[in-house]
Amino acid sequence: DAGVIQSPRHEVTEMGQEVTLRCKPISGHDYLFWYRQTMMRGLELLIYFNNNVPIDDSGMPEDRFSAKMPNASFSTLKIQPSEPRDSAVYFCASSSAPGQGSFEQYFGPGTRLTVT
Amino acid sequence: QQQVKQSPQSLIVQKGGISIINCAYENTAFDYFPWYQQFPGKGPALLIAIRPDVSEKKEGRFTISFNKSAKQFSLHIMDSQPGDSATYFCAASILTGGGNKLTFGTGTQLKVEL
Numbered sequence: 001d002a003g004v005i006q007s008p009r010h011e012v013t014e015m016g017q018e019v020t021l022r023c024k025p026i027s028g029h030d031y032l033f034w035y036r037q038t039m040m041r042g043l044e045l046l047i048y049f050n051n052n053v054p055i056d057d058s059g060m061p062e063d064r065f066s067a068k069m070p071n072a073s074f075s076t077l078k079i080q081p082s083e084p085r086d087s088a089v090y091f092c093a094s095s096s097a098p099g100q101g102s103f104e105q106y107f108g109p110g111t112r113l114t115v116t
Numbered sequence: 117q118q119q120v121k122q123s124p125q126s127l128i129v130q131k132g133g134i135s136i137i138n139c140a141y142e143n144t145a146f147d148y149f150p151w152y153q154q155f156p157g158k159g160p161a162l163l164i165a166i167r168p169d170v171s172e173k174k175e176g177r178f179t180i181s182f183n184k185s186a187k188q189f190s191l192h193i194m195d196s197q198p199g200d201s202a203t204y205f206c207a208a209s210i211l212t213g214g215g216n217k218l219t220f221g222t223g224t225q226l227k228v229e230l
Contacts, residue, residue, distance in 0.1 A: 031216065036141075043160070043205060043220040055218060089161050095216055103148055103209075103216050107159030 004108035006092050014115045018080040021111045025094030033105060034067055034077050035091040037095055043091075049075065050097075082115045089113070120208050122221025129228050135193040137224045139206035142187065146208040148216070151180065151191045154203045154223075163204070164191070196228045 005024040015017055025032045047057040052069045060067070063104040064083070069075040079086055089112050093105040121140045129135045150165035152196075166173045166180045166189065173180045179192040193200055206221040 033218075044217070045217060045219075048217060093158045103150070103165065103211060104162045104217065106215060107161065109157075110159050 004094055004106055006090075006111050006113060009109060010112045010114075012116065013082055014116055015083055015116075016044045016081045018078065019086075019113060021090050022026075023075045023077070023108060025075070025092070026106055027073065028096065029094035030097045031095045031105075032069060032075050032076070033093040034075035034093075035093065035107075036088045037066055037087045037091060037106075040086075042086070043077045046077070046081040061072070061087055079113075082113075086113050088099030120206060120219050120221040122206050122224060124224060125222070126225040127194075127227070129196045129226065131198060131228055131230050133196050133228075135191075135196045135200070135226055135228070136186065137191045137206070138219050139190065139208075139224070140186075141208050142189045143208070143210075144187070145210050146219075148209045148211045149180070149182065149189050150207050150209075150218070151178075152207060152220075153204045154205065155205055160205060162200065193226075196226075198228045198230060201227050 006080045007022045031050055034046040035043050037043045046059045047067045048055055065079055067077045081087045089110045091107050091110045095105045096102050123138050151163045152158040152160035164178045164180055166182050168184050171182050171204050177194045182189045204224045207218040209216050209218045228230045
């Protein structure tokens, strides 16, 4: 398996523009997580899905952020409009259900977002 | 109550030495405690994890020590090597009820010097 795939790897955009980050989880994984990593706040969970359904979005910072998972192999995180304080590395991770014996979350390589 | 406090923020160890990173938590409902390792430009990767029914788990040079009564757990890296230089994150989650919502510590930058 290729692991969790994220695109783009780097994104530079201007304040006010819409940004869409993409994630392909590991095939067969039931859970998908979106994290944000910054020096100030560390690794923060934004939202996670189970079987394509959002379970907990309490970490989404504000209404400018939205996430979707239209099918088991694809998810997007959208920021509209983007602001400089959104600059961070965004990670997608996936895992199988805890009841299946493995609790490991596999992280993608991340998307480094810079909003100028 | 969801916080996981990690220390130190950074650590420099000589090659062959022991690296020790500590974490503390408040929420007694946490039942899964993993450690993740992150290299620059990469996503975090699971290093080792422990459940609260054991006090210690060892995998190669890496050991987790867990103290349930003190609500603390630590990572020990024996015979530290330059290749171990990375950022280490402790985390905690509640697995019961499904899901694995990880709460991460703030990270420790480890540098192993020759």
